[in-house]
Amino acid sequence: MSKNKNHLVYQFKISLSEIEPCIWRRIQVPAKYSFWDLHVAIQDAMGWLDYHLHAFRIRPKHKRKFIEIGIPADDWDGDEIIPGWKVPIVDHFTEPGQIAEYEYDFGDGWFHEVLFEAILLKTKGTKYPICLAGERACPPEDCGSVDGYYRVIDILQNPDHDEFEEYVEWLKGHAKNYYPYDPDEFLCDKIRFDNPKQRWKIAFSQNGT
Structure with a gap:
């Protein structure tokens, strides 16, 4: 398989916790994505409106403590949150089968399981990210x-x-x-993915950052 990230996509299954029947999506994103980019893809695939803060929680290999990747907040009293736009997904998703937690909206507390399913070659003529499947709104x-x-x-x-x-x-x-x-x-053909760079500019210009 090519080692050039430009030719690769990462496949994830996103499942919302604590709700039955399960609400889930299967997406493919460019391997060159950052965690911010992955966040935007999850938001768009799930149908969230990106109104609130988020964080990925991942336990690095051979480490006991989880790290948090998301949007740092000046008044956050917990552990350090690493800016998602500074961390490539390839730094932490290295082997299919790995699982991360993605929390959206720290008030309502929507927890998602992010299962890293596969590393694949891009399909010619396909625009990424793409949502392959899912169930329920x-x-x-x-x-x-x-x-x-x-x-x-x-x-x-x-x-x-x-x-x-x-x-x-x-x-x-x-x-x-x-x-x-x-x-x-749930209909895959209704999914529209935003440009994560544009989403970043909009989000942080509104926040005055």
């Missing part, structure tokens, strides 16, 4: 974590519920690609 943003998600589902299944109309209207701004919201629906 992503939870709406800011719905209140797992318990809040199940509450949304219960309300949407009961048109006579006092809050039904309110939630239908609220979902217009909180569910990417899935309006009207159907928790069981």
